[in-house]
Amino acid sequence: MRRRFGSILILAALALTLGTVPALAHKMKVFATAEGTTISGYAYFNGGNRAAGVRVAVADPAGTPVFSGTTDEGGAFRFEATRRTDHVISVAGDDGHAATFVVTAAELPERLPGAEAGSAALPASPPPVGSLSRPAAVDPDDLRAMIEQGVARQIRPLREQIESYQDKIWWHDVLGGIGYIVGLGGLAYGLTQRRTGVAR
Amino acid sequence: MAHIPDGVLSGPVLAVGAAVTLAGCAYALKRLEPERIPQVSILSAVFFVASLVHVPVGPSSVHLILNGLTGVALGWAAFPAILVALLLQAVLFGFGGVVVLGVNVMTMAVPAVLCGLLFETVRRRWGHHPRIPALAAGVCGALGVLLTALAVALSLAFSGAEFRPAATLIVVSHLPVMIVEAVFTAAAIGLVLRVKPGILDRSDGLVAAGAVK
Incomplete structure (x- = not known):
């Protein structure tokens, strides 16, 4: 009978669980990517519900605040990066949820000025060639920015897929x-x- | 939000949580009868799964806690049951940090034990009434969540957050959970009381602690 009591409870709990998929899990997460100099992203809960109105604070690796604000109704936020450095994005709700995500310096266009202090995070990128000589056809800076934007746009669904794959496990x-x-x-x-x- | 992640709470709060959890578990394990171990692990599994059940509430989402049910069914043994379930939730799902495990166990297991105490007192007085014990179990289901919400807000307050906004937010967002858990706990315990009330009799009971041993 004790076993029956237990199995009733487990069945009930499992039924409730199944009933509420896809609102699967409870951990807050944040996801962001850079397109050009704009860093955009969103805060969400495992399972997909967006986290609206949570605080967003962005700092560089040294801890200097770069941006702060709150997410909109869709849980999204965006801001302009002014320096080419790692951006540590943390979101926090008033109820103790918190998550962080790092947009690395490598994702940002090379034409941004690098980090003065935390430059250790910078990858060994070649110095900006051609920024002085300007061929008539296409400005290499513009070209580079366009390529970076295009790649970021194409990679984004992949990254989202990886995030959602984690929920499948x-x-x-x-x-x-x-x-x-x-x-x-x-x-x-x-x-x-x-x-x-x-x-x- | 019952599962506090790492890096939110201050050192003293972590220490208090760890101490309370350690003491509670040691006391519970000392009194635990071997025959009740299967019951404890089943309730632990239920508790483990319950936190994965999510109810979207406004901008956030809340999940069942079922610590009231765990306390009513297990009494002191709720401590090890909740410890094991929370440890697995932290390791497998990242629900709550590992360092704050002590605090998370404390904020859920202490209300559970209090609910167990309340339920047993009621049952001792009105045990033969057809309705009152099940109703009391329902109250315990809601009370467990309410006390946990307040305990979480207190833990945040002692770590520098404002108590009132945190408490208001957590309690209000957990109102639906309280209702669901009240109904669920009342139904589950009511069923047990009808078919096999002996499961809930404990010689290591909270009320009879001194009298029996």
Whole structure:
């Protein structure tokens, strides 16, 4: 009967879980990418619900604040990067949710001035060639910016796919966790049985 | 938001949480009868799964906690049950940090034990009434969430956040959870009371702690 009590509870909990997919999980996450000098992104909960009205604070690796604001109704935010450095984006709700995401310097166009202090984060990028000599056809700076924007746009769905893929592993983790608990219970039970057995 | 992530709370709060959790678990394990271990691990699994059930509320989303049910069904043994479930949630899903595990267990297990105490007191007095114990279980279901919300707000307050806005936000966003858990706990415990009330009898009960041992 005890087993029945337990299985009723587990079935009920599982039914509730199934009923609320795809609102799967509860961790807040933030995702951002750079397109040109604009860094845009959004805060969301595992499972896809966007987090509206949460604080967004952006700092460089040294901790100097670069931008602060809140997300809109769709959980989105955007700001202009002025320096080519890592941007550490942290979002925090009033209820203790928090998440961070780093837009690396490599994602930003090379024409931005680099970080004076935290330049260690900069990749070994070639010095901006051709910024002085200007061929008639296309300004290399513009060309570079266009390429970077295009690549960023094409990579974005891929990155979103990776983020959503993480949520798919969820079910494996649920089953694994239940397995752990059952195993621990069995282990504890076995140990107590052995103890009483020795005492007897 | 019952699962506090790492890096939000201050050192003293973490220390208090760890100490309370350690003491609670040690006490609970000492009194735990081997025959009840399967029940504890089942409730632990239920608790583990319950936090993955999400209810979108406004801009945020909240999940079931079921610590009231855990407390009513397990009493003191809610401590190890919740510890194991929260540890797995932290490791597998990143719900709550590992360093703040002590605080998270404290904010959920202390209300659970209090609910267990309340339920047992009610059951001792009105145990033969057909409705009152199940109703009390429902109240415990809501109370567990409410106390947890307040405990989380307090933990945040002691770490520098403003208590009132945090508490208001957390409590208000958990109102639907309280209602759902009240109904769920009342139904589950009501069923158990009808078919096999003996499960809820504990010789390591909270009220009879001194009398039995």
